[in-house]
Amino acid sequence: MRFAVVQFGGSNCxxxxxxxLQEVCGIDTDLVWHRDGLKRHYDAVIMPGGFSYGDYLRAxxxxxxxxxxxxxxxxxxxxxxxxxxxxxxxxxxxxxxVPGTFTINAYPKFISRxxxxxxxxxxxxxxxxxxxxxxIQVPIAHKEGRYIAGDAVIxxxxxxxxVAFRFCDRDGTISEAANPNGSIENITGVLSKEGNVLxxxxxxxxxxxKVLGSEDGRRIFDSMIAHIEExx
Amino acid sequence: xxxxxxxTITLKPGILDPEAHAIRHALTxxxxxxxxLKTARIFLITLDTPDEGEARAQAxxxxxxxxxxxxxxxxxxxxxx
Numbered sequence: 001m002r003f004a005v006v007q008f009g010g011s012n013c014x015x016x017x018x019x020x021l022q023e024v025c026g027i028d029t030d031l032v033w034h035r036d037g038l039k040r041h042y043d044a045v046i047m048p049g050g051f052s053y054g055d056y057l058r059a060x061x062x063x064x065x066x067x068x069x070x071x072x073x074x075x076x077x078x079x080x081x082x083x084x085x086x087x088x089x090x091x092x093x094x095x096x097x098v099p100g101t102f103t104i105n106a107y108p109k110f111i112s113r114x115x116x117x118x119x120x121x122x123x124x125x126x127x128x129x130x131x132x133x134x135x136i137q138v139p140i141a142h143k144e145g146r147y148i149a150g151d152a153v154i155x156x157x158x159x160x161x162x163v164a165f166r167f168c169d170r171d172g173t174i175s176e177a178a179n180p181n182g183s184i185e186n187i188t189g190v191l192s193k194e195g196n197v198l199x200x201x202x203x204x205x206x207x208x209x210k211v212l213g214s215e216d217g218r219r220i221f222d223s224m225i226a227h228i229e230e231x232x
Numbered sequence: 233x234x235x236x237x238x239x240t241i242t243l244k245p246g247i248l249d250p251e252a253h254a255i256r257h258a259l260t261x262x263x264x265x266x267x268x269l270k271t272a273r274i275f276l277i278t279l280d281t282p283d284e285g286e287a288r289a290q291a292x293x294x295x296x297x298x299x300x301x302x303x304x305x306x307x308x309x310x311x312x313x
Binding site: 061103146149 | 247248250251254297298299301303304
């Protein structure tokens with residue numbers, strides 16, 4: 001089993017993500033510079049957080065038009081796993097991997113803090129190690145994280161159980177007060193139609209070891225590993 | 233022919249524009265009374281195409297593929313000559 005963490009110019013959570021996969025989860029993980037492309041088989045591709053291309057034009061917009069992105073989309077079309085975290089989520093949405101977009105926070109400020117998330121979907125390759133409606137603690141760090149999409153898209157996401165996570169309070173209540181960035185229906189993790197792509201603003205790699213205050217994020221990676229093992 | 237295109241990207245009606253709110257607030261602090269404020273982004277692009285129609289067509293494609301995000305943006309294209 002092998003994961004790739006794709007590095008765009010300005011990615012800065014690439015090493016943290018590789019560290020968690022390799023050292024904490026024990027999975028061979030290559031750092032792949034975007035210009036080098038996906039040169040071998042990968043079971044999962046992760047687009048890490050950061051500020052690719054200075055967030056010029058729109059966060060993730062430039063990274064989404066690099067040639068490696070076409071390879072990542074092909075990888076997704078083949079049913080293999082793609083996880084976009086923070087800037088990786090913005091990039092993935094710019095590339096059309098899931099509908100909707102992540103845009104400037106309702107209060108246009110960079111927010112870096114712990115938040116609570118309610119796990120909405122526990123059947124996806126990314127969330128099988130959680131319990132339905134479980135409340136987890138994972139940090140966010142972004143200024144362009146407000147998820148928005150048209151009414152029809154939101155309805156479809158809900159009907160098809162494609163919302164992975166929503167911002168909530170520590171008791172699991174979904175409220176405006178628990179919504180740090182103004183995302184529609186507190187949505188902050190969205191799955192593709194086939195469920196093999198997850199784009200999320202919170203940083204699971206920053207909540208994968210006890211010493212960091214939470215291990216709740218690690219189960220995303222563990223879920224992915226279990227999924228790949230089951231389908232090997 | 234050489235054409236300069238003026239491409240204006242605006243937020244669709246109803247999409248929250250926090251930057252506009254903040255700017256309007258600052259104008260209010262300076263004593264300006266405003267009824268509304270919207271932000272937009274303008275690209276001036278010069279290119280060489282056989283005719284104006286082709287220049288416009290290129291501009292539309294640029295908007296679709298990169299300059300605008302159809303989820304939140306509208307765009308207009310003006311050929312400036």
